Every structure is written in C-alpha cells, then in structure tokens.
C-alpha cells in the first residue's frame with residue numbers, strides 16, 4: 001500500500017521543460033502520484049501531447065507553451081494557471097540546456113571539436129548569456145512569478161533541477177557549470193528566505209541522461225564509455241529516477257527538508 005505522505009492527489013504542479021526528457025519523466029511520475037500538471041515548454045505540439053498523456057492517466061493537465069527566459073510569457077503562464085486551478089502547490093524548474101565550449105580557442109583538437117559547431121572559436125557574450133539565462137535566470141523568473149501565490153497560500157514546494165556539474169567541473173562546461181552552481185545557491189537562499197511561509201525549496205542534480213540534451217554524450221561511444229567508467233553505479237540517469245525523487249520533494253514526505261541538493265547520478269559526484 002502506498003504511503004499517504006507521498007500522495008499528491010489534488011495538488012497542482014507546474015513543470016518547466018515538461019515536454020520531453022527529464023521534465024517529461026517528472027511530469028508522468030508526479031501525475032502517477034496524483035498531481036494535476038501544467039506542462040510548460042516552447043514548442044506547442046509536444047506540450048499538448050504530454051498534457052494529453054496526463055489526462056489519459058485520469059489527471060487534469062494544462063498545456064501552456066512558454067519561453068521561460070521571457071518574463072512577460074512567464075507571467076502569462078502563471079496567470080493562466082491561477083485562472084484554471086486557483087493555486088500552485090508544486091513548481092519544478094527543470095528547463096535547461098548545456099553547450100560545451102572552452103572560453104578561448106585552446107589550439108588542440110578534442111573529441112568535442114568534431115561534435116560541437118564552432119567549438120574552436122572564441123566563446124561569444126551571447127553564448128555566455130544564453131547559458132546563464134537558460135539555466136539560472138529562467139528559474140528566477142518563474143519562481144518570482146509563482147512565489148506570491150505560494151506565500152499567500154502559506155505552503156509550497158519548489159524543486160530546481162540542477163546537475164552534478166554544479167559542484168564537479170566537467171571540461172569545457174564553464175558557463176553551464178557556473179549557472180548550475182548559481183542555481184544551487186539560489187535554492188539555498190530561497191529556502192532560507194521563504195521558510196517562514198512554509199515553502200520548501202530543494203534541488204536535484206541529474207547525472208548523464210539519454211535525452212536530447214544528453215544525446216551527444218551518450219551516442220558518442222568514446223564519451224559514453226568514459227563517462228560510464230567514471231560512474232560508480234555504472235548506469236545513466238533515467239527520467240523516472242528524477243521523477244521519483246521529485247515526488248519526494250513535492251510531497252509531505254519531505255516536510256522537514258529544505259535547502260538541500262541531492263544528486264541522482266549513480267554516485268559520479270563523489271567519485
């Protein structure tokens with residue numbers, strides 16, 4: 001029999017980047033635990049398809065195509081959510097993107113030289129800002145829009161999806177790793193700031209997953225094998241692994257836990 005603390009029936013969850021990959025995995029497990037879901041990503045069709053999958057599971061779902069790096073679109077998405085459901089219990093800030101590139105050309109070839117366009121060119125300010133906007137500012141924008149509703153409710157669960165790269169440097173990922181490290185501190189700072197409103201803020205650091213983001217690393221045999229060798233549990237991260245941890249942080253099971261970052265990466269972070 002399922003433990004009652006994990007039951008999410010009647011809860012409203014917003015999941016950014018919920019249309020594929022890890023975000024979709026989180027959507028489906030939250031719905032399995034009982035939550036109704038607002039599915040957020042830019043492309044309308046995949047957002048609608050995932051919402052339909054949720055409805056087939058007997059839950060309500062609202063697809064809201066949104067670019068989470070744009071404040072006006074984010075505000076509209078939250079307004080639509082409130083108009084439809086009247087409250088927001090759970091926010092999962094999952095949308096993110098990585099783009100490997102050294103800060104300046106290094107003068108030698110690596111495996112990434114063939115895999116990444118313009119890898120051997122100077123990193124541009126636009127590329128730097130894109131990584132910070134996508135992996136850190138987006139969470140600020142969505143959380144700022146959702147926060148007043150959770151504060152009014154005196155209750156809320158926020159889960160930020162970070163990476164093991166937030167604490168362990170990976171070659172050629174300085175902008176992404178810096179943004180995710182910032183996301184870790186955002187998580188801790190917000191946990192402190194909003195604890196008095198009974199709002200819990202935690203983060204889950206994914207390891208390498210076979211998603212659109214992770215595909216370049218997984219499909220290249222050399223990169224995949226070297227990564228797998230370094231992972232103590234010798235396995236990639238599955239979207240469902242991330243979904244199960246999200247249910248813990250989204251549910252009453254974690255009511256005494258806030259400001260924490262847990263890594264779901266087969267132990268790579270401690271290797």
Ligand SMILES: NC(=O)c1ccc[n+]([C@@H]2O[C@H](COP(=O)([O-])OP(=O)(O)OC[C@H]3O[C@@H](n4cnc5c(N)ncnc54)[C@H](OP(=O)(O)O)[C@@H]3O)[C@@H](O)[C@H]2O)c1
Nearest residue numbers: 017019021022041042043067068096208209211212213214
């Ligand atoms: N995969 C890995 O190996 C790995 C490892 C560590 C951490 N992570 C983290 O896990 C999270 C999910 O990654 P993933 O692998 O599932 O990526 P993914 O398969 O590329 O999916 C990304 C999701 O975010 C959405 N998205 C992208 N840009 C957006 C924007 N500006 N506004 C709104 N939605 C946007 C995408 O839909 P649209 O393109 O239609 O907008 C899609 O739904 C990210 O935060 C990532 O940093 C992943």
